[in-house]
Amino acid sequence: MTAIKALDFYLPDELNASHPPEKRGLRRDHVRMMVLDRTTGEIKHDHFFHLADYLKPGDLVILNNSRTIPAVLQAKWLRNTVPIAPKVEIRLARRRGEDMWEALIVANPVKTGDILQFSPELSAMVIGEKENSPLKQIRFTKKGTDLYNIIYALGEPVRYEYIEQPWELDYYQTVFASHPGSVEMPSAGRAFSWELLFKLKRKGIQLEFIQLHTGLSYLLDDSLVQTPEDNDEEYQISERTMEKIIQTKASGKKVIAVGTTVVRALETAARNEVLSGITNLYINQHYPLKITDGIITGLHEPKASHLDMLSAFISERHLLKAYDEAIEAGYLWHEFGDMNLII
Known part of the structure; x- marks a missing residue:
């Protein structure tokens, strides 16, 4: 490095x-x-x-x-179909494929296999971690344009603390x-x-x-x-x-x-x-x-x-x-x- x-x-x-x-x-x-x-x-x-x-x-x-894209999303957090939290924040970090992203999940440690339910039409599974990073890999149930359309409907832009x-x-x-x-x-x-x-x-x-x-x-x-x-x-x-x-x-x-x-x-x-x-x-x-x-x-x-x-x-x-x-x-x-x- x-x-x-x-x-x-x-x-x-x-x-x-x-x-x-x-x-x-x-x-x-x-x-x-x-x-x-x-x-x-x-x-x-x-x-x-x-x-x-x-x-x-x-x-x-x-x-x-x-x-x-409006990269800040809210989701319900589930583990083995059991709700862990009704609302967690997910910040998309970078795209890794048509249906895969690295994301920052602002919650207690999520585990591989956990489900993030964004809406009735869209969810994602945590499929892995990035080494030496808080970012997780998630796979959405939609891909390509369909995925972007839902992200645009649900998300908000990333906003840092100086934007009041x-x-x-x-x-x-x-x-x-x-x-x-x-x-x-x-x-x-x-x-x-x-x-x-x-x-x-x-x-x-x-x-x-x-x-x-x-x-x-x-x-x-x-x-x-x-x-x-x-x-x-x-x-x-x-x-x-x-x-x-x-x-x-x-x-x-x-x-x-x-x-x-x-x-x-x-x-x-x-x-x-x-x-x-x-x-x-x-x-x-x-x-x-x-x-x-x-x-x-x-x-x-x-x-x-x-x-x-x-x-x-x-x-x-x-x-x-x-x-x-x-x-x-x-x-x-x-x-x-x-x-x-x-x-």
Whole structure:
């Protein structure tokens, strides 16, 4: 296992964005944007809808079109047909097959063979454990689209403690999300509006989409810190998209990843020469990026492994200085917060 030396700093509670921008009276593309120069560390402050000003015709922006599923479910817990608890919470963590998921079951230890009854139409059996992890493997009685349809009807989005009240699932979607599978929103793409995407296209900036389905990042216990290598995620890149990437790089233009998920998928494909599969790639300051020239991302909390990935783009010194300035300037953190372009 790789030792993670994540960056630490003090983040005041009031900078945790608890409301979507739309609930703060802003359009989603009107959040703030901090722009960092990879080489010099120069910092500029702007708004996200001015993104096109920092990109050139021929540059390629790659977005993750994975759609967020409502991954928090409630179930009746049974053992040998005997009810153990009338209501337990299950957090889906990552898909392992058409009818199989790893899940965090928020209850006293469940055993292999226990049944989780979600509704008259849907139940799941606990079929195994993940080594050195609180996650369990469960097999549903439905699969594929039928399973997703019931999950969408019954579930709620994953919500962490800084989100003070529940928001509808639509607030956890990007405007272009199309392939269900992410347990947590691929949030770097949230600030894009259709108007902004069209504006980029009109300027001659290329757009392509990949999928990487995000897994559950927090297991509700501060002592259980998942490293990126513990967090397997499913990704898919089309041959056409990879051809566009190769053409863009060959012409001397930049490939800009929207989010750490996109960086992870692209760099995995470059490293393994496989366009789809599972990735547990850990990227830090020592990792030589082969594809990605810049990243559009949110602001990441102290000690997050995502900060390690950002240090592959820009020195830790420049990154910490920029984050200090963002805190001073009152930028907002997390999925409903402000944006950061490193280029």
